[in-house]
Amino acid sequence: MRAEQLRKLQATIFLNPxxxxxxxxxxxxxxxERIPLERExxxxxxxxxxxxxYDPSHDLTTTVIIPFYNEALSMLLRTVHSILRHTPDSLLEEIIIIDDHSPNHDLKEPLERYVKFLPKVKLLRTxxxxxxxxxxxxxxxxxxGKVLMFQDAHTENNVGWLEPLLEEFRKNPQTVIQPHVDQIDPDTIEYQASGSHVPRGGFTWDxxxxWMQMPTHEKRRLKSEADAHRSPTLVGCAIAVRKDYFHHIGGFDDAMNVWGGENIELAFRTWMCGGQVLTHPCSRVAHTFKPFAYSFDGDREKIVQKNLMRIAELWMDEWKDFFYASTWNWPSKRTSFDARDMASLERRRALKRKLKCAGFDWYMRTIVPEIxxxxxxxxxxxxxxNLKTEACLYEMDDGFVGITYMCFFHRVVPENLxxxxxxxxxxxxxxxxxxDMSNFLLRFADCATEVDGYTWTVDKTRExxxxxxVTTKTDKGDxxxxxxxQVTNINTVHYKEQMPQALPCDAGAEFQKWRxxxxxxxxxxxxxG
Structure with missing residues (x-):
């Protein structure tokens, strides 16, 4: 009876002018809205x-927590259905979906009516x-539940997603873990597997x-493709942790506002305070990566920046200089802490002392020595x-500077710094x-003896x-x-390859613009303060 009523409701719920x-x-x-809510x-x-x-002899039931604000109703419901469909009933305590004061009408009565037909689903509103x-x-x-799964409202859980995560908690309760993240195409809504390449989470200095390439030192730890690997940071769309451990280490920083940085802060804190952060390849959850579709009730750039400043102040020690130096260049990000911010920072520092956390030097040496x-x-x-081609500079084997399309911009290959x-x-x-004045290509040279007279600058058009x-001096002193x-090279060496070349400046030349x-x-x- 309930299934029949649900099918009837699915046929009409999206008829909303x-x-x-x-x-x-x-x-x-x-x-x-055209795609079934319960799809294969x-x-x-x-x-x-x-x-x-996996060993079923444990009592680790899970609560899935899904906040949403003005979410597409079909995406939210497909998220919930995927959890119900692919989670053993004995392991699922509840799904709590929390409306963060959304004004959209389809998230009011239509959602309330639908949720009544779903087992273990609770709808709350702020x-x-x-x-x-x-x-x-x-x-x-x-x-x-004894385990918390924080999940975005535009995700989709795959078969067997929960059991591998619970197994890691059984091995080590001081674990924060995330599924391997597949993707949902924002235009076609197609579920897309991320392939055999397994990157891991990293961070930039801002x-x-x-996504970073899996380093050799981590590959050596893994015995098979089914092993969980250590992750320096969390992507944020799906995070699982034991409830008792989550509260022990201080939860999320409640002085952070709206969104931004909480995934990195939790990962830093977990690692530095004695826990571990893992990604499990046998647990798959797809996420819809899309631009922001909601307001921040304030200046988004400054809200996120202040969240990130909290991370820098609490966890990065002297490395915070790189964060501040790299973000001051952006006027939109310039903000400051007030007295309330400073007081809340001191409370988090007290927690850090209580937990006897290591410093950022330990984190850099132990967790991300490759950075x-x-x-x-x-x-x-x-x-x-290059802004026109999205190709980047790299070191060639014969001492020339070359062009590659395997760039960090694509988020899977380390930087060519x-x-x-x-x-x-x-x-x-x-x-x-x-x-090299014989062909105007770029070559590497000894800094002490071979580059006198060279001056490199960036004529900025944006930040x-x-x-x-590059300014050089001739033998006559001119x-x-x-x-x-970026050119298609016509010199004998590296003939017809894409290469960086020193040419006369032309303000309108697209291939002379770099980032x-x-x-x-x-x-x-x-x-x-």
Whole structure:
């Protein structure tokens, strides 16, 4: 009877003339409403996962906590159905969906009517806009399960997603773990497996989450493709943790506002305070990566920046200088702490002392030794990407600077790190770059003896973008100015390859525009109070 009523409701629930247009959601909601809420998706787990049998002799029931604000109703319901469909009843305590004061009408009575037909699903509503972080904390306080699963409302759980996570809690209760994240295409709503390449979570010096290549030292730890791997940070869309451990280490930082940085902060704290952060390849949850579709009830850039400043102040020790130096360049991010912020920071520092947490030096040496520390004399730093082609500079085997399309911008390959330092040298791995005057290609040279007379600058058009200019001196003492240009090379060496070449500057030349990852401004300080 209930199933029949649910099918009838599914046939009419999206016939809503008042629903906002698709552009308000930044996804193809019309297409989402055409797709069944309970659909078959590809089992995207590695083959080795299919035959594993997990020990059921535990009492770790799970509460799934799903905050939402103006979410597309079909995406929210498909998230819930995927959990109900792929979770053993004995392991699922409840699903708590929490409306963060959404004004959209289809999330009112239509949602309430639908949820009545779903087992173990509870709908709660906040009295005012709280933001994702605090709504997750509300759910954690109300949860009855021994395990908390924080999940976004535009996700989809695959078969066998929960059992591998619970097995890791059985091995080590001081674990925060995330599924391997597949993707849902925001236009077609297709469930897309992420393939055999397994990246892991990292961070940039301005504290953004990025995908990094699995380092050799971590690959050596893994015995099979079904093993959980250590993750320096969390992507944030699906995070599982034992409830007792979550509260022991301080939950999410409740002084963070709305959204932004909570995933990185929790990961830093877990690692530095004695726990571990894992990603499990046998647990698969797909996420819809899309631009923001909701307001922050304030200046979004400054709200997120203040959240990230809290991370820097609490956890990064002297490495916080790189965070502040890389973000001061963006006027939209300049903000400061008030007295209430400072008081809440002191409370979190007290928690850090109570937990006897390690410092950021330990984290860098132990968890992410593959991430190099930027040179403190760098003004521009990071991967150098051509704005027209999205290709980037890299070191070739024969000493030339080349062009590659396997760039960090695509979020799966480590950076090819260059810097322009305070002495106006272009440097990569301790070697400087000069112009080979026989063909105007770029070559590596000894910084002490071979680059006198070279001056490298960036003629900025935006914060980290512009023309890369090099000024050289001739044997007669005259100066020449060139701009680095991506070309199809016609010289004998590297013939017809894409190469960076020093050519006359042309303000309208598209292939002369480049982007560094960072501009460091170490002389400027954010006011902290």
């Amino acid at each position: 008042d629903r906002p247009p698709d552009r308000n959601y930044n996804i193809n909601v019309t297409q989402s 998706v590809l089992d995207s787990r590695p083959t080795a996962c299919h035959t594993i049998r 009295q005012k806009r709280e933001g994702l972080i605090r709504v997750r904390l509300i759910g954690a306080r109300l949860a009855k 504290l953004r989450y990025v 190099p520390t930027p040179p403190r004399d760098a003004t521009f730093y990071g991967e150098v990407t 260059f810097s322009i330092d305070t002495r106006h040298r272009l440097v990569h791995r301790g070697r400087c770059v000069k112009v 980290v973008e512009g023309s890369i200019k 100066t020449q100015e060139f701009c680095i240009t 560094f990852q960072y501009m460091f401004m170490f002389d400027h300080k954010f006011p902290l």
